[in-house]
Structures are given as structure tokens and as C-alpha cells.
Amino acid sequence: MLIIGIAGGTGSGKTTVVRQIMDELKNEEVDVISQDSYYQDTTHLSMEERIKINFDHPKSIDFDLLVSHLKELRAGKTIEEPLYSFKEHNRTNETRTIHPRKVIIVEGILILTHPDVRDMFDIKIYVHADSDERLIRRLKRDINERGRDLDEVLWRYQTTLKPMHQQFIEPTKEFADIIIPTNRHNTVAVDIVQTIIKDRLS
Numbered sequence: 001m002l003i004i005g006i007a008g009g010t011g012s013g014k015t016t017v018v019r020q021i022m023d024e025l026k027n028e029e030v031d032v033i034s035q036d037s038y039y040q041d042t043t044h045l046s047m048e049e050r051i052k053i054n055f056d057h058p059k060s061i062d063f064d065l066l067v068s069h070l071k072e073l074r075a076g077k078t079i080e081e082p083l084y085s086f087k088e089h090n091r092t093n094e095t096r097t098i099h100p101r102k103v104i105i106v107e108g109i110l111i112l113t114h115p116d117v118r119d120m121f122d123i124k125i126y127v128h129a130d131s132d133e134r135l136i137r138r139l140k141r142d143i144n145e146r147g148r149d150l151d152e153v154l155w156r157y158q159t160t161l162k163p164m165h166q167q168f169i170e171p172t173k174e175f176a177d178i179i180i181p182t183n184r185h186n187t188v189a190v191d192i193v194q195t196i197i198k199d200r201l202s
């Protein structure tokens with residue numbers, strides 16, 4: 001099994017890179033695990049308290065569960081990935097069954113911040129994008145897909161997202177094996193990743 005970690009700031013284009021990699025692999029050979037599924041369980045908190053959580057801080061992630069699940073997959077066992085609701089700021093009661101695959105891709109802004117998670121990755125990728133571009137993508141996604149309003153998104157960006165990116169996410173570039181710029185010139189980098197994956201699988 002090949003476990004690939006794909007990190008980068010919010011709105012950097014991680015999902016696009018994941019899709020480009022998956023397009024080259026057969027569906028039965030690859031599955032994707034999202035860091036967002038592993039936000040801490042906040043059932044014990046009120047909605048007002050959940051809204052105030054700093055979701056861009058490593059403490060917001062249940063890394064112990066993520067590491068445990070990756071170890072189980074590598075051991076050939078099936079896992080139940082939690083499902084997260086961005087509107088409720090909490091996990092749902094549902095899970096998604098993930099079976100062991102030849103390739104498991106883990107994507108998320110904070111996945112390279114945790115040593116035990118990093119150690120699980122055979123390939124570590126950091127997706128880089130201009131900060132203005134990331135903000136624009138974040139605005140569009142949170143308003144259109146996650147039920148946020150403009151003021152809330154901008155408030156989060158100024159108070160948590162930007163400072164957390166500078167403190168925790170940007171520095172994880174140093175752990176990356178490959179840094180991919182997400183623009184129209186990134187095809188060579190993605191081709192290299194695809195070649196490495198195919199080589200490892202063969």
C-alpha cells in the first residue's frame with residue numbers, strides 16, 4: 001500500500017491535484033481520506049461554542065484516530081471514516097466504509113503538522129497557491145457550499161485562517177517531497193507524481 005499525503009493552505013487547489021492523480025488510476029486501486037472528516041467530536045458543545053472553535057489549529061483534528069485508521073488500512077483492515085457536517089460544525093452519526101487499496105491519498109491543510117501522521121506517508125506533497133487566490137476560492141466555497149455568509153468567512157480569515165496558515169501550514173513545506181504550484185503550469189509536477197505512483201505500484 002502506498003499512502004500519499006497532500007497538504008497546502010485552504011483553497012490552494014489540493015482537491016484539483018487529488019483529482020488529477022486519481023484520473024490516472026483505476027477506481028479500485030485508490031481511495032481518498034479527508035482530514036476534515038477527523039475534526040474533533042464537538043457533540044458536547046452548543047452551536048455558539050462550536051462556531052468559535054479555531055478549525056485551522058492542529059488541536060482541532062483528532063490525529064490519534066487518523067493515525068489509527070491509517071495503520072489499520074495498512075494492516076489490511078477496513079475502517080469507518082467519520083462524516084463531518086460543516087453546517088453543524090460537528091461529525092454526523094454516519095460513517096463511510098473505506099477498504100484497503102493500493103493507494104490511499106490523505107488530503108488536508110494540517111496533515112503535515114503532526115509527526116506521527118507524516119511518518120505514515122510514503123510521499124508528501126505540498127500544494128502552493130497565492131494567498132489572494134486562496135482567499136477567493138475559500139470565499140466561493142464557504143458561501144456556496146457550506147452555508148456561510150461573507151462577514152463570517154472574512155472574520156474567520158482575518159482572525160484564524162491567515163495567522164494559522166502562517167504559523168502552522170506554510171512551515172510544513174519543509175517536510176514535503178514535492179511542492180506543486182497550482183496554476184496552469186503544474187502539469188509536469190503532477191505527471192511526476194503519477195509516474196512515481198505507477199512505479200511504486202509495479
